[in-house]
Amino acid sequence: MNLMSPWLVLAGLGAFHGLNPAMGWLFAVALGLHRNSQRTVVLSLIPIALGHAVSIAVIALAVVLLGLVVDQRILEIAAGIILLGWAAYYAAYGHRHRVRIGMTTGMLGLGFWSFLMATAHGAGLMLVPVVIPLCLAASPANELTAAGSLPIALAAIGTHMAAMLAVILVIAVSVYGWLGLGYLRRGWINFDLIWIIALIITGVVLIA
Numbered sequence: 001m002n003l004m005s006p007w008l009v010l011a012g013l014g015a016f017h018g019l020n021p022a023m024g025w026l027f028a029v030a031l032g033l034h035r036n037s038q039r040t041v042v043l044s045l046i047p048i049a050l051g052h053a054v055s056i057a058v059i060a061l062a063v064v065l066l067g068l069v070v071d072q073r074i075l076e077i078a079a080g081i082i083l084l085g086w087a088a089y090y091a092a093y094g095h096r097h098r099v100r101i102g103m104t105t106g107m108l109g110l111g112f113w114s115f116l117m118a119t120a121h122g123a124g125l126m127l128v129p130v131v132i133p134l135c136l137a138a139s140p141a142n143e144l145t146a147a148g149s150l151p152i153a154l155a156a157i158g159t160h161m162a163a164m165l166a167v168i169l170v171i172a173v174s175v176y177g178w179l180g181l182g183y184l185r186r187g188w189i190n191f192d193l194i195w196i197i198a199l200i201i202t203g204v205v206l207i208a
Contacts, residue, residue: 006134010127010156011163016198017052017123018167020191024048024114025172031110032176041176042169047107049165051114052123057157059124060131064149067136075136079128080206086122087199090192121195126202131156 017023028048032041066075105113118124134156135149 006130007156007159009130010159013126013130014160014163014165015167017118017126017160018164018171020121020195022117022121022191022195023052023123023164023168024117025168025175027110027113028168028172029175032172038173038176041172044107044110045165045168045172047111048114048168049161051111051116052118052164053157053161055115055118056124056127056160057154058119060127060135060153060157061150063128063131064135064153067132067149072132072136076129076132076206079125079132080203083122083125083128083199083203083206086125087196087203090120090122090199091196122199126198127156127160129202129206132206 018025024045028041028044031044032038063075063079131153135152
């Protein structure tokens, strides 16, 4: 169970990211409605997933490389402080820095939008509490190497993205095909507030 728990957390975070409309499903639905095509909804998930994956990969790989030269506890505290600062910044200014890409954008533009949104929201930073112990655990010989850590980091990213993509696919298709925009108006949730709380909790966990 202890071996599986980090992977379950990664999948859970992927599902949480997928639930957030700012991570892509709302844009996918909007594109589909604009072009009157469910196929567009499904195809748009590819660049959304790729953009998000690149964003979190940058953070995950940076953590792995820093872990080769920096003490793990120092890295955890530093990451926690960055997360708390990111939460404060996002709470104060996040709503002022929306990435504006129109409905006429192509798949390349959508992927770039996804990368910017994931980065601006600190999506990759949320994975740090899992990436550090999972990827930076020393080998039996107490030798920590990039060759051993990077494949685990890539597997972590893959697990996270699989869960996120599955959730986005279900929500986007459901909203486009059955629920409609009227349901969103009646049942909208303030995900910005939830996201800020999640960033704060993640930062506290790292520091504590």
